[in-house]
Amino acid sequence: MTTADQAPASATHGWTDAWLAAFEAAAADPVMLLTGERLLDRADIGQVHINPGTAKTTLTAPKASRPHQPCVSVSLIPGPEWERIYRAIAATGEHADNIAAGRLPDTRTTFAGADVLPIAPAACDITFTCSCRPDPGICPHSAAVGYRVAQHVRANPGVLLTLRGGSMKELRTLLRSPKPTDPAPAPGAEPAQTGIDAHDAFSRFTARPTHPQSARERTTRTVPAPPLDGLRSDPPAPAPTVLALRLLARDAAARARDLLAGRPVPVGDDPVQDAARLLADPAHRAHLEHAAEQLGLSILQMRDLALAHEYGGAAGVEAALWPLAADARVLAHAEAAIQPHRPAPLASLVSQDNQLTDAAARIQLRLGSDGLWYPFTDWHGTWRPAPGPSRNPGTAYKAARRALRDR
Template sequence: MSARTTDVWARALTATLTTHADTATLNAARRLLTTTGTQLNINKGFATAKFPLADGRPVRPRLLVEELTEAQWDRIEAAIATHTPTPGIIGDHLADPDRTAGIPLLPSAHDLTHSCTCPAAPAGPCAHTLAVGLLLAERLRAAPAPLFTLRGRPYQHIKKNLRAQGHSTAAARVPSPHRAPTSPARPTADVAPFVPAQQPAPMPEPAELDLAAARPVLSGPLPPPPAPLPELPAQKALVADAAHRARALLAGTDQPTGTDTGSDLARFTALEHGAPFRQAAIDHLGLDVVAMGHLTLAHTHGGPAGAAAYLHRYTVDHDVLARAQADIQPLRPAPSATVECEDNHITDQAAGVQLRYGPDCRWHPYLAPYGPWQPVPGPDADPAQAYRAARTAARAFRRTR
């Protein structure tokens, strides 16, 4: 995206930061940016970085940004859908509050709070927090999407919601219980909870059977099972899946099932007996065909934890992200470029690499060769190894083009 279409975001934030800053502090902040290769971490509600003091000790300044409420974001999404022909494009028009339901995305000075661990941090902004703000402004010049994260709702979530609004209401409805071959889904941040259409009917009373009388051999197909039981093909698939897992358990090759429906559907639909239910899984999870393929890849490369890392976001301690960022720094082809940290994601846009920290305490590597982030082989507890795996996969992609 050219600077011409997004430069207003950077100019406006720079003006907000520098208008009331004293000259000495502002000059010191600019010197920090020219003398240190600082990386910017962007999260909901704050941006942070790390600068060395004269004695070598690090300081961690934070620029805190007031988050918008869920109700405000809902109004903004409705306005974006109305005023933006192509919702995936972020241009200068969204910097105008008239295009975002009268709610400004760009924070004012009253929306910003400066916090720093430096020994002589003033009541207002210090050189370190101003440097974080200037780094953020430069980041917005090339890719203003981080501003949405700072204000409380990552832009990829907004795009997903806008795409969902464009789907038919039939696709958005929850499938009937007999279509899904697995247990109900647990509510998560990204996957809608499964709500049964009706309460299961009570089990019928046992019938009187005459076991001594002769019975004819079955000469035709079985009648369909009564509602609310799954349809016969789904029951056969469930039996086949139970047999498959039993064989794997006996052979010692069984993997633990995922803790959520999405992870288990990725496992189930990758098997021969589950493949016919792939479209039902897509409808149930609210994914498209490409995303379902990526979910299958995530399970192939990383098991249930890999699928969970693809579907869900997790809150990770800042120190975990900072250590991982330091570990991958020597491997980065553009070491001075910004690294974006959001939830359990570390994104090196310059290298086209993303790492996602999964519930198995491993880093799962991703590339974006065709637009969306795609899982690649090589999850590892060592973020440097996972980063190397992503770079190796990137070279393989380039050779095949």
């Protein structure tokens, strides 16, 4: 939590951190969270409507054929509790000018007392729904809404009061009300002023960030110096180990060679994609367990993403991570193309989003953003990437059958 001597009273990091901690714990799915954060820059996201108990919007993912309506729901604080919360805030006598201007100080992130409820929600207070799935639960679209709410909270923490059923207007009204201990104004005296000085208000306006910060851009990372050939022991934590530094140096050299040779070099700052790219090289598989731990994934998930990159590059990882929208006519053509190759042609074939699933054959095909069909096979209840993506769905289906035979 930010303290008064660490940041100005108008800072909002504490409220943002409180929201992110609860939201990410409620989601409990690192892959969905990373995907949702990535959608902030890639998707067409409408205005987020923040009302008591809900934050919702309309979101159209890249190359999607239709928009989705994700919603993050937050349980409300009971009405009678709000008067106690307001009075607890007002009783502090701190930062009255900021509150009068519609801002909550970071030094009072929870306002928790013996009989006062905290304003920031807990993980159990947050649920997710979206038109992309029939049942409640986290998805990339609702994760994106959660991170967009974090941006709103950073700019104006008062939206948390709205989400929880409170009102900044009522809080400001209470602050303006004379306290019983306040002396009555002398006859003819000027009325007491509330708010902030106009010059101060304008300086705050001009000092605001032009673009909202990413929900995770809270610290400045120090870039380590290049490792020396004579380095034999690990540098002090939290710097990378010698093995990790040498891996990064080899990867940088390989990418430089590709650039000089005119070969395409993948770009981007998605840590999951980058880890999958590095681990696709068998020489780097020794780092798989550590990478999975750092990204909050299981070893099996990290291994499958590395295989997806080995077989299909970045588009293969994207197909493995989340469902994409696909044209119904393309799916119908793919169903007809794979029918002659199915071992049980009368068994059910499920078509959803960009996926064709032949459960009886233990095969699933996924249409990637690059137009290739990526084969997956059932591996003890999970879909594992298989080699052989192709523009022809029939060819990709046969590649999946071949992968099952070769196990």
